[in-house]
Amino acid sequence: GENVEQHPSTLSVQEGDSAVIKCTYSDSASNYFPWYKQELGKRPQLIIDIRSNVGEKKDQRIAVTLNKTAKHFSLHITETQPEDSAVYFCAVPPGTASKLTFGTGTRLQVTL
Amino acid sequence: EADIYQTPRYLVIGTGKKITLECSQTMGHDKMYWYQQDPGMELHLIHYSYGVNSTEKGDLSSESTVSRIRTEHFPLTLESARPSHTSQYLCASSEFGAGGNSPLHFGNGTRLTVT
Numbered sequence: 001g002e003n004v005e006q007h008p009s010t011l012s013v014q015e016g017d018s019a020v021i022k023c024t025y026s027d028s029a030s031n032y033f034p035w036y037k038q039e040l041g042k043r044p045q046l047i048i049d050i051r052s053n054v055g056e057k058k059d060q061r062i063a064v065t066l067n068k069t070a071k072h073f074s075l076h077i078t079e080t081q082p083e084d085s086a087v088y089f090c091a092v093p094p095g096t097a098s099k100l101t102f103g104t105g106t107r108l109q110v111t112l
Numbered sequence: 113e114a115d116i117y118q119t120p121r122y123l124v125i126g127t128g129k130k131i132t133l134e135c136s137q138t139m140g141h142d143k144m145y146w147y148q149q150d151p152g153m154e155l156h157l158i159h160y161s162y163g164v165n166s167t168e169k170g171d172l173s174s175e176s177t178v179s180r181i182r183t184e185h186f187p188l189t190l191e192s193a194r195p196s197h198t199s200q201y202l203c204a205s206s207e208f209g210a211g212g213n214s215p216l217h218f219g220n221g222t223r224l225t226v227t
Contacts, residue, residue: 031213032213034215034216036216038152040152042220043202043218043219043220043221044155044202044216044218045218046215046216046217049215087152089154089155091216093213096213098143098162098206098208098213099145099157099160099170100157100213100216101157101171102147102154102155102156103154104153104154105152105153105154107152
């Protein structure tokens with residue numbers, strides 16, 4: 001099956017700083033790379049995703065970069081705000097299968 | 113409003129009881145999933161379905177079973193609950209995209225406690 005590693009497990013940044021979370025995966029055939037945000041007591045929600053035919057995608061303060069050769073992709077959050085505090089999960093499908101294996105999560109804390 | 117609904121939100125039951133966790137979606141999605149998640153921790157896929165009468169076991173071994181008789185409904189059943197089943201169960205759905213994968217939409221989850 002797909003092996004997904006996510007780092008760091010916890011990340012504390014000051015408001016206004018940038019945050020970067022990285023995921024590595026094992027299956028070179030994987031073609032879809034989403035990131036989910038889960039606030040305390042809430043359901044996970046998709047914040048951004050990227051497909052294997054592009055290297056970078058941006059949505060306001062959030063971006064995802066993909067390196068297919070090295071088999072890793074990263075979430076970048078700029079100008080962090082307290083409401084960015086949450087657990088972030090990457091996910092990868094095993095090959096082109098229509099199911100997702102999730103990373104272990106990164107707890108992001110944005111301090112004032 | 114199109115969404116995915118799970119009931120009950122919280123459930124406390126005794127060991128040995130049979131329970132069914134309900135999941136329904138009004139989004140018209142073909143694919144549905146059940147994930148198990150301890151609070152703030154990794155999500156583990158336990159069952160999934162690509163359509164009516166299609167069900168598959170996920171990556172995490174589970175003593176639960178599922179059925180998919182209607183597109184919108186994907187219940188999960190535990191025949192005999194044990195304390196090790198204490199966890200949060202998240203139902204999700206996605207549409208059948210041309211690229212194979214499309215975003216998961218999650219329900220609010222059922223937090224199960226087995227005493």
